[in-house]
Amino acid sequence: MPDRKAQSYFPNTLLKQARLERGLSQKQLADMIEAPQTFMVSRWENGVTTPGPVYRGRLCELFGKSCQELGLPELPSLAHPNDPHLSLFDPSIPLHVSAMRKLIGRDTLSHQIKKQLIQEHCPFLALHGLPGAGKTALSVSIACDEEIQEHFAGGILWIGLGQKPQVLTHLSRLGLLLKLHEKERASLRTHTEWLQALRQLIGQRRMLIVIDDVWNLEDAASCMIGGPCCSYLLTTRLPELAVRFAETHVWHIPELSQDEGEELLYSYMPTLIEQETPFIAQLVQAVGGLPLALSLIGSYLLTQTYHQRRSRVQMVLTQLQQAESRFSLEHPQTALIQDSHLPIDKPLSIYSVIHLSETILDTSSRCALAALSLLPAKPDTFAEETALFITSSTLETLDHLVASGLLEVVEGERYQLHQIVSDYANLYLKEPEAKKRITTYFCQAIQTHQNDHAWIEQEMSTMLRALQIALTEELSDAIVQGIFSFTQSLFFQGLYELAQNLLNDIALQIRQTQQTLWITRLLEQQGKNAISLGQYKVAEQLWQEGLSLAEKLQHAFLTSTLLYDLGELYYKQGHYASSEEYLKRNLELAYQTGTSQEISRTLYSLGAVTYQRGEYTAARAYLQEGLTLAQQTGDAKTITFLINIGAVEADQSHFSEADEAWQKALAYARNLGDRRSICVILVNLGTLSIELRKYERAQVYLQEGLELARRIQHREQMCNVLLGLSELALQQNNLTEGETYLQEGLLLAQEVGNPWFVCNFRQGMGELYLKRQEPQAALNTFSQALKEVPDGSRKETAKIYFGLARAYALLSKPQEAREYAYSSLQRFTDIGYYRANEVQLWLDQFIQEDGSMQL
Structure with missing residues (x-):
């Protein structure tokens, strides 16, 4: 919104005096010089505006005085x-x-x-x-x-x-x-x-x-x-x-910018109050900043709200949000507003000036313009191939529209249609088949470009508009398939809220069809988006309902998909036994009827489950088998296999192998534009750099990861990055900074409902209290973390035991310290975790110093 500063006006006392000497009211003077509104005289006398040359001449003639004698600029x-x-x-x-x-x-x-x-x-x-x-x-x-x-x-x-x-x-x-x-x-x-x-x-x-x-x-x-x-x-x-x-x-000559358009409207209505500001901004956007449209709107607002009744102002502003109302605005051609290109007896309107351009179009160009009005208006653009498909016309027709000035060409064989032109064509031109063509275009384009995320990002506004129109048609397999393919692409790009909103919009429509297959696919998609937004309970309900329907349909693909989804969900919730159960069911089904891709991703997830349970040998076997399949088929899951293989290597102190795996995964993810995976890998590389005491490198990785996680609004990955940043801060003894990251991360993890993150942020707070020499607070925090540890996670349990051992040591309770340290060492040794050496060294020193060691 433009900055509307208070202006200083200088009243024209000479003009007012000349009027009063004649005994004329402002209305009488306006009538005598054929000014259309009385307020014009008021503004001249108050110095707000200056009469134009036409009115200056009439005023001089009426009063028998020169411009100088009336306080007016000289006539040309x-x-x-x-x-x-x-x-x-x-x-x-x-x-x-x-x-x-x-x-x-x-x-x-x-x-x-x-x-x-x-x-x-x-x-x-x-x-x-x-x-x-x-x-x-x-x-x-x-x-x-x-x-x-x-x-x-x-x-x-x-x-x-x-x-x-x-x-x-x-x-x-x-x-x-x-x-x-x-x-x-x-x-x-x-x-x-x-x-x-x-x-x-x-x-x-x-x-x-x-x-x-x-x-x-x-x-x-x-x-x-x-x-x-x-x-x-x-x-x-x-x-x-x-x-x-x-x-x-x-x-x-371009249209006015948003601020300039608002300034023009405020010049007509300077008394508009703050509550009405959003309406003004919306009106400027609705007419695309076109000066004539804004002038007509401004004049209409002025005449309709002259007595400043606020209810009337609100009503008029609301009414003008509709394109039909704006196009119905007419103004008699007077000295105030006039268009020399129209007959003087014809009122000036947005319709009349656009209609002049329409008259030079042939029938095919009119039909093409009507079809193009279904696409998003300027500032959005659309591709030439899109325009040709939707209009079912030729380049010659598009060239004719460009030559008429109604269609604009922009760089890279793309086009723009101004909002006013789009509204005109939508209201007054008809092309009955255009909606069917844009529906067909949506279905075909998303199938062709589903994995071309750069194309989808560029054509996003077009695809959203096409989807909106497609949903006005009767649902078909092609439309439903197109919707799910589109939302999957949005999900891949991290646009989770947009994907969820689209699915919610169509959910009722799909359920009303009572098509069990469509409903099942809807439930699977909705659950996936719920997971991305941290809504685990919602996702579980959706997927359990979907699994029941899929099994009734005996639909092997959907059954496999939902078994896998539920296995992943229980994994995220730390219910490793349930996760393994569903994943093994799916692996058995995938070996019988599934594709190598389905087998590959299930192997990946089983590798992740066994990794969390500290079963590194089993994890490595699952992951290596899955990686081989993924690489053979060119599956993007290659990235996630490399991520988890790196994690297995890192846990066993094979840091060089871990770095190699993660660097390969990062290059692959960047090439595909897989932003979620990029976040995961950046955190892993940052954490590895911390372990290797390469703190500057860690900071670079983690800050990039945080910016990306916030940009795609992936709350789980934000938790992941905040955890890494807190560890970095504590390692460098930046305790205040570390506490900030831990508090933000813990709150977010609790909102998401992910027990693994909650448990790890608690551990981080425990480590913070140990560094501050606050053993009782550390003891309480580690004890709480122990209650929140995911089921079957021996590694997390061992880490918490080690924290408890050090807290008890500071509290001068050597027996409890030794017991927890031995328990931690046993679990780390059983799973082959690299921190077993760290615990052993601590325990040896503790025993040697008879329980009075410094941390």
């Missing part, structure tokens, strides 16, 4: 054209365009155009842009600029053409303005004769000739009456015409 001089030393200012210049308020957001553009005209002496310039973008308003502003008028000392001429110009009528008017002799004017019959006469009359004068609203290059050429010292400024909504006229000296 309409000097005698036969005097070469005096300037001619064409009265046809539509000064009403800038009479009420200054242009917003055009200062830089105006400066650049003036530079080309004045400093570079450019003879041909062209402005192009959407209808309503403000091309004419900018041209008027330039024509009225003092530097421009000083440079073009011969004067400024204005020729407004339109779609069906009467060129000879324009030339005749200019002849009269330039004081061409009456007899000579009467003798001129042809266009060529008029051109010759006017060029001879202008001669060496330096003049700016504005040719406004050009639709045909031949029409513009027919109005080139200037001599060698003249410059032309052409405006058109047709980009190709602009280039043909001015070649490289072409300026695109």
Whole structure:
């Protein structure tokens, strides 16, 4: 939102005094000079705005006073054209365009155009842009600029053409303005004769000739009456015409930015309150910052809410959020708002100015435009192949739309459709088959590009819109398959909330079909997203329901998938026995009916379960078998096998082998864009670096992991990284920093409901208390961690026992210290964990020092 600072205004007391001397009210004065609104007089007298040249002339004539005597700027001089030393200012210049308020957001553009005209002496310039973008308003502003008028000392001429110009009528008017002799004017019959006469009359004068609203290059050429010292400024909504006229000296007139658009609306309604700010921002977005649309909205707001009834303001703002309401806005063509390209008796509206461009389209282009309006509007873009498929047209048709100025080309063979154009086509043009084509496009495109995550990221807005439209059609196997493929891709990219929202949106629709297969697949997808958002209980309920349906269907694939999912879920919850049960059931089924990919991932998970239980030999066997299968088939699961193989090696002090496995996995994951796996590997490498006392390297890995985890909003991985960062901080004796990481991580782990993370953050807090020489707090914390340790996790139990041993040692309780140390050593030795040596050394020293050791 633009910063609306308080402005200082200087009341025009001279104008007010002249009115009061005549005994006139503000309304009476407005009626006498044909001002459409009484508040205009009020604003002039308060110094908020200045009347334009038209009203200034009428005020001077009414009161019999000069502009200076009324406290107004002097009128532009309409000097005698036969005097070469005096300037001619064409009265046809539509000064009403800038009479009420200054242009917003055009200062830089105006400066650049003036530079080309004045400093570079450019003879041909062209402005192009959407209808309503403000091309004419900018041209008027330039024509009225003092530097421009000083440079073009011969004067400024204005020729407004339109779609069906009467060129000879324009030339005749200019002849009269330039004081061409009456007899000579009467003798001129042809266009060529008029051109010759006017060029001879202008001669060496330096003049700016504005040719406004050009639709045909031949029409513009027919109005080139200037001599060698003249410059032309052409405006058109047709980009190709602009280039043909001015070649490289072409300026695109863009829409206003968000802040500029809000500033324009606030210039109409400066009294809007804070609660109404979101409505204003939404209106600017809804019309894509198009100046004409914003001006019509601003004028409507002003007239509808003049008495400042807040309920009325809210109602009008809400009403204008609808495209139909905005297109129905009309304003009589007056001195306040006018379009010289429309008949004077036709009201100005967004519809009327866009409709002019539509009239030059053929039937196929109209149908194509209607189809394209189903796609996301600017600033989003869409690919050429998408446009051709959805419109079922040719490149020639797209080129025609581009030439009309209604469709924009952007870099890389992509297109944009402005929001106003999109709304117009959606409301007033029809293409009955377009929705079916965009549904087909969605289904085919997601199947083709499901694993091309870069493509999906680029086409995300298009795919979301296509999905939205597809859901209005009757569900089919193709649509449902497309939905699930799309959400799987979103899941892979870490867009979990978006995937969940999409699944929730379609859940009721799918359940109402009573198609058991579709419902089962829905349950599997919803459970997967629930897991990513840390909703374990929800996931378990969804998957158990899905497993029951899959087994009733005797659907081997879905049964296998859900057995695997449940095995993974119980693993995350620390229920290793249940996890192993479901995974072994799935492995048996996969060996019978499954693919090598299904066998591979189940082996991976069994490797993870046995790893957590400290059964390293079994874990290595499962993982090596699975890795071989994954590598043979090019399965992306290769990454996760390498991750866990590295973990097994690290636990057994094979640090070099662990680093090698994780570096391979990281390169593979980066190549695939698998951001979740990248997080896991970065934490592992960071933790390994801590173990090797390479703290700077650890910091780099862990900080990258934290940024990525937060970016993809993966709460489990955020826990993982925070755990690694806390360990790094404690190793470097940065206790305050370590405590911050531990507290944040523990809270997050409790929200997620992952007992492994909760247990490990508790252990971290215990280690923190030991470093602070707070043994009782450490004892309490390790005791709590022991209650939360996942079932069957001998490694975590052994780590907690070692923490308890050291706490009891500091509390001078040697018997308890020895008992827990022996228990820890036994478990570490049984599973072959590398920290067994650390515990043995501690225990030896403790016994040697008779229980009074320093930690």
